[in-house]
Every structure is written in C-alpha cells, then in structure tokens.
Amino acid sequence: MQKNESLYWNPVLETLPQEKLRALQLKKFRRIVEWAYHHSPFYRRLYEAAGLEPGDIKRFEDIRKVPKIEKGMFRDVQKNEPFPYGDMLAVPCEKIAVFRQTSGTTGTPVYQADTWQDWEWWAESWCYILYAQGYRESDRVFIPFGYNIFVAFWAMHTASEKLGCETIPGGVLDTEARILKMKELRCTAFGATPTYVLGLAERARKMNIDPAKDLHIRRITVAGEPGGSIPTTKKRMEDAWGAKVYDHIGATEIGAWSYECTEQPGGLHVNEGLFLVEIEDVETGEPIAGPGRQGKMVITALDRVGKPCIRFDSKDVIRWSGAKCDCGRTFRMIEGGVIGRADDITKVKGVLLAPTAIEEVVRCIPELGDEYEVCVTKEGDLDDIALKIEIREGKEGEQEAILARLKDQLRVKTNLGYRISVHPLGSLPRYEVKARRFKDLRKHG
Amino acid sequence: MKGDMDNLAIQVKELDRLIQAMRKLVDELHEKAGGIQAVERNLDRISANLKMLEINVSDVRDLL
Numbered sequence: 001m002q003k004n005e006s007l008y009w010n011p012v013l014e015t016l017p018q019e020k021l022r023a024l025q026l027k028k029f030r031r032i033v034e035w036a037y038h039h040s041p042f043y044r045r046l047y048e049a050a051g052l053e054p055g056d057i058k059r060f061e062d063i064r065k066v067p068k069i070e071k072g073m074f075r076d077v078q079k080n081e082p083f084p085y086g087d088m089l090a091v092p093c094e095k096i097a098v099f100r101q102t103s104g105t106t107g108t109p110v111y112q113a114d115t116w117q118d119w120e121w122w123a124e125s126w127c128y129i130l131y132a133q134g135y136r137e138s139d140r141v142f143i144p145f146g147y148n149i150f151v152a153f154w155a156m157h158t159a160s161e162k163l164g165c166e167t168i169p170g171g172v173l174d175t176e177a178r179i180l181k182m183k184e185l186r187c188t189a190f191g192a193t194p195t196y197v198l199g200l201a202e203r204a205r206k207m208n209i210d211p212a213k214d215l216h217i218r219r220i221t222v223a224g225e226p227g228g229s230i231p232t233t234k235k236r237m238e239d240a241w242g243a244k245v246y247d248h249i250g251a252t253e254i255g256a257w258s259y260e261c262t263e264q265p266g267g268l269h270v271n272e273g274l275f276l277v278e279i280e281d282v283e284t285g286e287p288i289a290g291p292g293r294q295g296k297m298v299i300t301a302l303d304r305v306g307k308p309c310i311r312f313d314s315k316d317v318i319r320w321s322g323a324k325c326d327c328g329r330t331f332r333m334i335e336g337g338v339i340g341r342a343d344d345i346t347k348v349k350g351v352l353l354a355p356t357a358i359e360e361v362v363r364c365i366p367e368l369g370d371e372y373e374v375c376v377t378k379e380g381d382l383d384d385i386a387l388k389i390e391i392r393e394g395k396e397g398e399q400e401a402i403l404a405r406l407k408d409q410l411r412v413k414t415n416l417g418y419r420i421s422v423h424p425l426g427s428l429p430r431y432e433v434k435a436r437r438f439k440d441l442r443k444h445g
Numbered sequence: 446m447k448g449d450m451d452n453l454a455i456q457v458k459e460l461d462r463l464i465q466a467m468r469k470l471v472d473e474l475h476e477k478a479g480g481i482q483a484v485e486r487n488l489d490r491i492s493a494n495l496k497m498l499e500i501n502v503s504d505v506r507d508l509l
Contacts, residue, residue: 012453012502024508116493117496303496303500
C-alpha cells in the first residue's frame, strides 16, 4: 500500500456506524421522495393516489408507506411524453446526457435516462466497488465489452479511469483479439459476466494460452449473472485465470448497489451510503430486518435524479448476512449474492426450482464443460426437464460415471429428475453478456 | 471509538466547509458566464463532481 493510501474508497461512509447509516438513509430518502414528488409527474400521480406527501415520512418506519414501483411501470410510463422515456423523468429531456436500456430479458426493454450528474454517480458507485476489490492506479484494466446500449461495463470503464487505472477498451475486438491484447499489454484486471470469463479462458486454451500462467490477470470483477456468488462457478473462474474473482450486483434501473470486497466473505456489501435496500417476505410483504431469512429486495437509489428509482420491487431474492466482514466496512452484507428472482423460481413437477441450483451442481463436476442448457416443457399434463451438457476433452470415456454423479447431485440439490443429453464440447451457445441457459417453454404455450 | 468519531466529525466539517466554498464559487461563475458555452458546460461537469463530494462528505456532516 502506498503512503497515506486509505483502506476504503470513502472511510466516511464505509465505516459509519449502522445507526448513523440509518439516519443518513432516512435523510436522503426524504430528499429523493421530495424531489420526485415535485419534479416527476409519474411519482406525483403515484403518491397523490396513495394520499402521501413527502412530509409524511418522519421516521424510518414511514418509508414503508411510500408506494413501490415495479418493472412494468417503467415500461408503461414510456408510452407517455416526453419521448422516449415518459413522465417518470424528473428533469427536462434536454438535461439527459446518457441513454441506456435494459437487456429486455424479461420483456420490452426499459429506456434509462441519466443526467451528467447521474453518470458521475454511476462512476462513483463503481469506484466503491473497484477500490474494495483492490483496484489501484497501478492496475492496467481491460474491458472486454461491446460498448453498446447496455450499461453493463460502461460504468466500470469510467470508474476505472476515475480511480486512475490505465483503462483499455476492448470493444470491437473479437474474443481471440481480446485475449492477445490482454497478453500483449500484460493487463492486470478485467470485468465481464461469469459466462464470458469462462468463455475467454476456454478460447485462450484453444489458442495454447493458459490464462493462469501466460497472462498477468490478478483480479476479475464479474457482474450480470449470479455465477460470482456461486462457489463452484467462482472456483472454476479463479482456477482458470489464477486470479481472484469478485462479484458485483447492479441493474440499469437501479445502479451499482453492491460489491464483494477482497476478504471474499461469502457475501456482498450493500452500498448503504448510496442505496436503501429493504427485504420483504415474498408472499406477505412483511419486512425482513434480520439475517437468515430470504425475501425479495425493494431498493431505492438515494441520489439518482434524472429518472429516480424509489422503492423498486426488483423481484431479486436476497437475505441479510449476520456476519461481520473482516474488511471493517459497516455496510451490511447479503449472503451469497442474489439467490434467485421471485419470478424465476418456478414449480417443475410440483417442486420449487431455482435455476442457480442447477448451475451450482453442473459447475461442481470438473469433468463437465462450462456451458449447459436447461429446457422445461410440458408433455400433456407432465412437466419435462431437459439438461444439455458438454464433457471436457479427454473425459469422454468416463461419460457413464460422470452422468451418474450428475444425476445424483441434481436429485440431492433440486429434488428433480432430468433428461440429460451430452453434446460435443463447444457446441452449446456461448454468451458475451447475459446467458440465457434456463428456458421455461411452458409459459409460451 | 468515540475519539475516532470525534476526529472524523472534525475532518468532515472542515471538508464540508471547503466543498461549500467551492459550490459558492461554481454558482458565482455560472452567474457570470453570460452564456459562454465553454464556461457553462465545464461548470456543469464540475458541479456534478461537486455533488459527488457532497454525497460522500457533506451529507454526513450533521449526523456526526
């Protein structure tokens, strides 16, 4: 560590005692509600319909009086003026500096509007992430990302620059060229989805480059999928690259709200200085304040002004951790990242199934390739669940034993039987951004 | 622990005092920019950065 170098990006917020963090969150929550009420026609309508005025929020408990918003509302409001965002906007359209949109995984994409201040705020929230994961100005950071309309790693790029890291945009390069550029420049860090981290390693090996030995990567930030918090997937990535892998969770409509620190404590810190996270029981909506019990996340971005995000029912299923992290940050942690999505956890053959459970099993069998695909269909009245896998080179002769182990583990972890088919290594789809491995075709007739 | 918090409070107050002085200066510059885009647009960017200083420091001032 350099002289006078802080352990934290911002010790003022990151070590603030919990009771003071709550006071700060209340103060900022009132401020953002007041702002939205007076500047966003959508929020004004929403709050007036609920009979709520900003002054009604006096105590922390009053926050729950404020109506929640849902993804569908983001979409519906886009039909209103001003084009193309609709009247959730809290600033005139000419103050919008940055357009992004969601990937549309769950429906029509949401157009996201950010003012220049909001974009600074995106970079700022990512600085908390990168600094906590050990990024310093001596790092040479590669961004193997398409730099398109999705926010994805744009904010990592700007935060990396802000931190003083040498930042290399790997935009239009293909996967092989990206690997060669990382090698050529002796890059020390990069960010990608877990799927692409594994895909890059696989391609490098085909090029006779061992990422763990021939490259200089020391740390990798993953986002966009749950793999960074699934221990078996994380181990695969760390083994492949000989580097530490740190998770981060964020969303276009919300911001970069959580991060794993270098202690890798089995959970992610919620940035409680910039966000307010509430957890509610999925069925009853009752608040869950303590550790251990999972529920869905309701989140507020406390400082985002262009298109405010206030009490957004994200459907992400999380649970508070009771552990105290050795890093010294007072921000609370969520255990194991996002466990699933309230609308993803589905019943198959009468059994509740979270797609992440399948990933955990597939990735714990080292003879299996990195890719897989799950497809749920209905044959008459019966659900059918098919799993496509690949077997690593040189392990084809052990197929029978591998499949038996896979079936056993799946049965133990998910209580379900699968129709498993083996496919040639490299034949299943590879993804650069968000992988779509779980397909529930029952919902589409 | 209390001593640490007291020191932090003193530091935050001093930082906030300087941040507010910067804010005043930026506002004054805005008033005097007279429509010069090269001044106003750069001030917008400075203002956004100032906001980050306020989020990181000034917002906490009264809580310590």
